[in-house]
Amino acid sequence: MRIVFTALVASLFIANCLAQSVQSPKTATTYRNPVIAGDFADPSVIRVGNTYYAVGTSSEWGPAYPIYTSTDLVNWTYMGPVFQTPPAWTMGSYWAPELFYRNGTYFVYYTARRKSDKRSYIGVASTRDLRKGFTDHGLLIEWTSEAIDAFVIEDQGKLYITWKAYGLDKGKLIELLGAELSDNGLKVTGKATTLLTADPNNWEGGGLEGQAIFKHGRYFYMTYSGNACCGARCNYQVGLARVEKLQGPWEKYAGNPVLVSNSAWKCPGHGTVVTTPDNRYFYLHHAYNGIDFTSVGRQGVLSELVWNDKTQWPSFRYGTTTPVTAESPLGASQSSVTSLSVDFKNANADAPWVWDVSLPKPTFTVKEGQLQLANTASNPIGSFLGLVVKRGTYTFSASIKPKADVLQSICLYGDAANGLGLGARKGALELWQVKDGVRTVLETTTIPETAPLVNLQVHTGAGQFYTFSYGVDSVPNQLLKANPLYGSFVPRWDRAPRIGVSVSGTQNERSLIQSIKMNY
Secondary structure (H helix, E strand, O other), rough: HHHHHHHHHHHHHHHHHHHHHOOOOOOEEEEOOOOOOOOOOOOOEEEOOOOOEEEEEOEEEEEEEEEEOOOOOOOEEEEOOOOOOOOOOOOEEEEEEEEEEEEEEEEEEEEEEEEEOOOOEEEEEEOOOHHOOOOOEEEEOOOOOOOEEEEEEOOOEEEEEEEEOOOOOOOOEEEEEEEEEEHHHHEEEOEEEEEEOOOOOOOOOOOOEEEEEOOOOEEEEEEEEEOOOOOOOOOOOEEEEOOOOOOOOOOOOOOOEEEEEOOOEEEEEEEEEOOOOOOOOOEEEEEEOOOHHHOOOOOEEEEEEEEEEEOEEEOOOOEEOOOOOOOOOOOOOOOOOHHHHHOOOOOOOOOOOEEEEOOOOOEEEEOOOEEEEEEEOOOOOEEEEEEEOOOOEEEEEEEEOOOOOOOEEEEEEEEEEEEEEEEEOOOOEEEEEEEEEEEEEEEEEOOOOOOEEEEEOOOOOOOOOEEEEEEOOOOOOOOOOOOEEOOOOOEEEEEEEEEEEEEEOOOEEEOEEEEEEOOO
């Protein structure tokens, strides 16, 4: 019995050590996913010298396509957007931008919905300085009912573009297509050919998209994604394919899918592969956090690829799921998500605001020590400015000077027809909900007419239930009776809500917001 017990203990010890070595390396500097926190789907990453740049989907949020930069792949800094003002031909669905660098010029091949017919197609823009934004060159690929998810690669001095086609064409299987580009990258010159076709009888049947191509040895390799990308019922997964010549025929890996969901990270997929100077391969892609899920959105996560010299196929170093903890690419320590505090009395006070791009851009300024946001919207929520939520557990607050003619709210905003908020006007507070376009006042509370300031606050854990409170003068924060509010209806299908401030009431009247705080 003692021998059996000793063997059992030894085997458990060895198994535990192996599990730690796979999921939580202890002998090297590590990072934790996500590496780009918050709603950052479909990331595209490139390395120029020793600097990395990544751009991602903004969907219906403006400004369009956020850009981040890093020197180590685990600490990322927001640089700004690709477009402050959306291209004139577009109206929304700002999806899957792909960065490409060549001869001192940065290109972005982006998906957007066209105003004239509301179909999604691919455009192209370029710049020589990422911090100055991009110049749009207009529509590049129009293909039947839909062309999305561009990816560009150079081979022997020639440029090739690939994309997803037939996603909305009834009776036709989804395909990944490719064609040659002009030398300046701004025009398709070659005939479209098929790279891959979705297999309706396996996990690809729900979709085939998000392809990225990279070279290793004599093969070109492709990562691609399939099934449902988004929302609470997503089942996204990643597959591999390879070929010796780009034109094909491509060979799908027999062991697909190679990256799937687990309880920590759900629905992984749609990313690109980048190499480090020491020739390690990393896949920057998106996945939903298992706890925060749709309340935070598809976040930027990093998974390492390693090579099998015998089969000449790559695999993910930490198994078939997104690692929680992994060895840092360049030995860099990872910084934690930081809170935000903005006092608008300070010179140059600013915040990384986002807004609903389906509506006219909000009119706002910082003046006389206050954020003055004008009510120019006609929807039930009003004009809104928001922040990207980095974690599902947070407290957001705003210090507001009440006015009689405008309701100034802290607000969780999904779109113009879905949100939760607590607003202040002279003498009163209003806890409200807008669901499917119907506005409901959940609770009203009186406050002194003479109150110079009111502090509005919302707290949430894992982005499910929201607890609103307020403070007036020196009185401690008071909870609203209707708390907590269930916010599961606020996230939209392909994007997470934003937290921020809104104004409604008399048209063109402005808010008087003195400060905001976001604590994680």
